[in-house]
Amino acid sequence: MEHIIEVKQLTKAFTYYKKDTGIIHSFKNLIHRNSLTKMAVEDVSFSIRQGEMVGFLGPNGAGKSTTLKMLSGILHPTSGSATVMGYTPWKRHKDFKQQFSIVMGQKSQLWPDLPAADSIYLNKCIYQVEQDSYQRTLDELTDMLGVRDLLHVQVRRLSLGERMKMELIASLIHRPKLLFLDEPTIGLDLLAQKAIRQFLRHYNEQTNATIILTSHYMKDIEDLCPRVILIQGGRITYDGELQDVNAEYGDKRIMKLQFHEHVEREILLPFGNVLHHDGITAVIELESSNIADSSRQLLELLPVSDVLIAEIGAEEGIEALFQRQS
Amino acid sequence: MKNANKYAVTFRFGLQHALEYRSNFFLSLISAFVPAVVQYYIWSTVYKSYNDTTLFGYSYEQMIAYTILAAVVSKLVMTNMEHAVSNDIKTGGLNRYLIQPISYFGFRLCHYFGQKLLYIIGFIVIITLILFVSPASRQLEHEPERIVIFILSIVMAMIISFLLSFAVSAIAFWLADISYFFVVTSLVINVVSGGMFPLELFGEGFRSAISVLPFYYMIYWPVNVWTGIIPSSELWLGLLWQLGWSVVLGGVAYMSWKLGFKRYLGLGG
Structure with missing residues (x-):
């Protein structure tokens, strides 16, 4: 064509x-x-x-x-x-x-x-x-x-x-x-x-x-x-x-966490890239290879009340791309 | 069905626009007549108290004819499109004329004449009334040649005024907010064109200075073709002046728009 x-x-x-x-x-x-x-x-x-x-x-x-x-x-x-x-x-x-x-x-x-x-x-x-x-x-x-x-x-x-x-x-x-x-x-x-x-x-x-x-x-x-x-x-x-x-994010996962008491941002930093944090909820970007270990540790260490693990969608992918460029 | 011409459709849109705002149209006719009526009484008193047959070279009948006609002609001739055009320039409305196969100039010209159609009809009615009903105009002589030139001069005056407005609006390419500038220019143009008083009132020197400018041929000259102030020997010469100014203003409008388009940013959206 x-x-x-x-x-x-x-x-x-x-x-x-x-x-x-x-x-x-x-x-x-x-x-x-x-x-x-x-x-x-x-x-x-x-x-x-x-x-x-x-x-x-x-x-x-x-x-x-x-x-x-x-x-x-x-x-x-x-x-x-x-x-x-x-x-x-x-x-x-x-x-x-x-x-x-x-x-x-x-x-x-x-x-x-x-x-x-x-x-x-x-x-x-x-x-x-x-x-x-x-x-x-x-x-x-x-x-x-x-x-x-x-x-x-x-x-x-x-x-x-x-x-x-x-x-x-x-x-x-x-x-x-x-x-x-x-x-x-x-x-x-x-x-x-x-x-x-x-x-x-x-x-x-x-x-x-x-x-x-x-x-x-x-x-x-x-x-x-x-x-x-x-x-x-x-x-x-x-x-x-x-x-x-998303291909370059293909090996990444998004973890959305909810806590029942306040959690400092610093505690989350070793696990991956903290995209969002307000004390009670947090969103972390993790390597998919680490997901099993990380989630186990997080659940043991922190007062987690709810957890959701998702792939990075197109919207998040582009958002992440924008953030990285700027 | 054959394809209607795009400019014919634009002309119709201009008319429809005027019809949509009919109350606005009637109000603007009234607004033209209020000062004319006031002037009628002023001049009547003035002529009575002076016991002169002529003032500033006008007989009483001529002065009244001038007052009424100038009010109507100025409504007919003044384009008032500077705001719309500068708005198109400022907000990016011009974009569509760059991407569609239609010229902005042609579009505005047809829209203007379409919008003025109601005024033209009103104007013909008023002229006929003046001609056959008003006692004042019975005193005026209207040889056929004069009437033909009067009609031609009105058409030419509309063209001159359109080109002048179009050229003046191009200023919006350089200055972003000039709405008051246009209020001032249209007022000044109306006065120096003789839309309010005969130019003789400002002195003979002023009149002859203006007489080489296009404003002179927009209101003063056509109206005085009618009143008979312009001698028969100068009728065709005036028409030639109108033609000359149309060409010059056409050139100015063309150049200013050509330069303006180079600056144009296509803002908005």
Whole structure:
């Protein structure tokens, strides 16, 4: 399969001004401003094949959105190159624009005063979708998301979840080959999150569209993306199968302990890495080879009332990876 | 069905937007008329007490026609879109025009004319009323050529005003919070365009200084084509000035947006 996205050493630097708190510094800033440079994205390279679903993961401000903005042509990079569907995104070629979509969870593209149907119709005209195909896609998408009755309701009267579904319909009306989703489930309840995940998986299977997703909800990524790219401080720290994130933790176990009286943190330190401790409960990361010995000792030495031993899940794995990197 | 043009749809959205806020529309019409009515009484008193036939070069009928028309034309011409545009720049609303095959300029232009459609209709009604009902305008002569140029000049004034607003809004690329700046500029533009009083009130020197600037051709000039203050010999020349300023402002808007986009950060989301 061909690569739909090829990114080489992409870098984006922002300059910004630093201001200390206080009115004096505000005046100082009027005269002289300390200009600082922040590397939002630094030397990022990866490639993505047609039909893949890839999750971008990273803490706030890691550079996920900046990367998506460069790939969709909103931002010019400071250096490096990217080819998306054969085009350089920031040249903003008309044929390129015709083939992708970007959905930003925090930024609506719908007109708040008009029914969603109007905004969707505007997109039909912008992308010059044929009437037949428009009607078919619209029927299909509204049925799949269960929002047919809401098409003619003013967007500002819709709930957040309903609005998000409409955003998706508006973004997919021209059947893009490539879809960027920047936190599509942000602020949604569990049911709405689930509906959107199911919908995205279905859309990917049906059309073989490439989907790139950023999210803070681990469940989104676990459910949808076999492959994850971890971005931290503007750099890629992991790129590969989600299940392999845990591979290096495969020989580790998590032990959750509950005590019936206060236990000092120092007592726990010899057993392994103490991830959490508040006196009455504690979470320790242990080598699986030591698990039998350690648990015996812990139970003998300490006032343990309950114990739970678990494998490291994807969420804990990624969390641990984030902590280690920073 | 053939694909409707995206700009035609945008035009319709502008109209729908105006209809959605109908009460706002009627209130803004009233807000245009209150000062006009006040001025009507002021000028009536002034003309009576002076016993002059003309003041500042205007006959009583001309002054009243100017007052009413200037109020309506300024409502028609003023775009008030600086806030929306600078907000798009500031909060990243511009992003979608970078990723979709539609131009922001074309979008704003069609939206503006769509939004003004109600005003245009209202304007035609008022002009007709003035023309056939008002005793004042019976004194004014309206040869057909003048009426044609009047209509053309209004269209050109709308274009000039749109381009000016579009160019001014580009300042938001450099300065992040300038909402008061826009309040001030639209007020100043309205006054120096003659939206409140005929420019002669500020002195002949001021009027002739302004006469080389685009503001002159936004309200003062079209209105005075109607009142007859502009002599017939200068009608086509004024239209040429309007055309010239449209080209210049178009160029300024183009350049400022081109530079602005280079600075654009695509914030938000």
